[in-house]
Amino acid sequence: MxxxxxxxxxxxxxxxxxxxxxxxxxxxxxxxxxxxxxxxxxxxxxxxxxxxxxxxxxxxxxxxxxxxxxxxxxxxxxxxxxxxxxxxxxxxxxxxxxxxxxxxxxxxxxxxxxxxxxxxxxxxxxxxxxxxxxxxxxREEDLTWFLVGLRRLLPRAWEQLTGGIAGCGVLGPLIDWYHAALHGEDRQPSLDAARRWTEWGGQVVNWHKPGSRENGGRGDESVEQLGHLLAKARIETHYAQHRYFxxxxxxxxxxxxxxxxxxxxxxxxxxxxxxxxxxxxxxxxxxxxxxxxxxxxxxxxxxxxxxxxxxxxxxxxxxxxxxxxxxxxxx
Missing domain, CATH: 3.40.50.1820 (Alpha/Beta hydrolase fold, catalytic domain)
Known part of the structure; x- marks a missing residue:
């Protein structure tokens, strides 16, 4: 190898x-x-x-x-x-x-x-x-698979991603909620949303690894780490909301x-x-x-x-x- x-x-x-x-x-x-x-x-x-x-x-x-x-x-x-x-x-x-x-x-x-x-x-x-x-x-179907379709394989993680979000079973409302939350003026709710968003991505990429769990943020990050966590989530949802332009x-x-x-x-x-x-x-x-x-x-x-x-x-x-x-x- x-x-x-x-x-x-x-x-x-x-x-x-x-x-x-x-x-x-x-x-x-x-x-x-x-x-x-x-x-x-x-x-x-x-x-x-x-x-x-x-x-x-x-x-x-x-x-x-x-x-x-x-x-x-x-x-x-x-x-x-x-x-x-x-x-x-x-x-x-x-x-x-x-x-x-x-x-x-x-x-x-x-x-x-x-x-x-x-x-x-x-x-x-x-x-x-x-x-x-x-x-x-x-494509729309690729994004729908990642944010909605995978709930059938990862129901617990998907519930953590979507808890409290109205209409979350449809792609548009889910992306719109995260985009608004991540771009809000109040930093703490934005960071909370960034952690949830990042945790979902980590659960998906590591699903095949027994006992593995991506840490999307647990409150002990440095200021620099928090900045990058929020920046990445903002850019990801910006592109997703615009269907990658x-x-x-x-x-x-x-x-x-x-x-x-x-x-x-x-x-x-x-x-x-x-x-x-x-x-x-x-x-x-x-x-x-x-x-x-x-x-x-x-x-x-x-x-x-x-x-x-x-x-x-x-x-x-x-x-x-x-x-x-x-x-x-x-x-």
Whole structure:
């Protein structure tokens, strides 16, 4: 079984100003002259971590990590104004141009896979290929499954998510309640809502792990942790309420326009957050794509079996992209 590459530090860190009031945190690691790969985090609103640098061979890849608007080390934290899917696509283009990258590989999981697909469909000439983990198609049925359909498998956790919310058995009222609660002026009710929202997501991603329980917040967090907890929940509900700012079924409707490129679709067998059907539909719709079902993994990127599958896949991409490197790098 493969493990992560050794820790690596950035060779460059940027704070890139985009639309007011946003400034994006961007870092580059690995080989400055290597094949560029951009890591697209999930959430939306999760941000990147140092371990996200370690899914790629640092001798071959120039590894670009981007904290999307309002997430991680980008500022303002949790800001939802001027924060849409199309803003994020435009940000990636701004970053690509500023870093003088002609084309790059996209690596995205969950919401990051959604963003990778939308970017590739919009800017195919700048996309070398994609590795997609836990693919999320951002359809109404995908969101309904996550917030309503899963009550049949996780009734106790769903009751904790929805207790006291009128009309919670329908997607719209449930999202509207959380969006209002998380964006209220009174901070404590907003934090309480953020804990409930986060706890639900944790229960879903860990459902297959005996005795496992995600801590969505129990009152002992630092001020910084509370800020990130609330920011992520706000951004997630902002995107959910607006149905991710794309048309219903837009990705599958446009996928025929994607030109030929290497596309790897990696999905955990026990992923309930983003169900296997999405990966299968993408695989069927993208000629030549590679679908890998990871038998012992769920949704999380750091499940050991998922780590192994992803590192193997980026190594495979390394071989496919070898011809894209300059001759003096083939030593």
């Amino acid at each position: 493969r493990v992560l590459y050794p820790p690596v530090e950035p060779y460059a860190v940027h704070q890139i100003a985009v639309d007011e009031p946003h400034r994006l945190y961007v870092e580059a690691c690995g080989n400055p002259r290597g094949v560029p790969v951009v890591f697209l985090h999930g959430g939306p609103g999760s941000g990147c971590t140092p371990d996200h640098r370690r899914y790629f061979d640092p001798d071959f890849f120039s590894i670009i990590l981007v904290d999307q608007r309002g997430a991680g080390r980008s500022r303002p934290l949790g800001e939802t104004a001027a924060n849409t899917t199309w803003d994020l696509v435009a940000d990636l283009e701004s970053i690509r141009r500023q870093l003088e990258i002609e084309r790059w590989m996209l690596f995205g999981g969950s919401w990051g896979a959604t963003l990778a697909l939308v970017y590739a469909l919009t800017h195919p000439d700048h996309t070398l290929g994609m590795v997609l983990r836990g693919s999320f198609l951002a 794309i048309r219903e079924n837009e990705i599958l409707d446009r996928i025929d326009s994607l030109p030929g490129m290497p596309v790897s679709i990696i999905h955990g067998r026990y992923d309930l957050t983003c169900i296997m059907e999405s990966a299968w539909l993408l695989h069927r719709a993208i000629p030549g794509s590679r679908l890998v079902e990871v038998a012992d993994a769920g949704h999380l990127i750091d499940d050991p079996a998922m780590i192994s599958a992803l590192v193997e896949e980026t190594d495979r991409m390394r071989e496919l992209l070898w011809g894209k490197k300059s001759a003096n790098e083939r030593k």
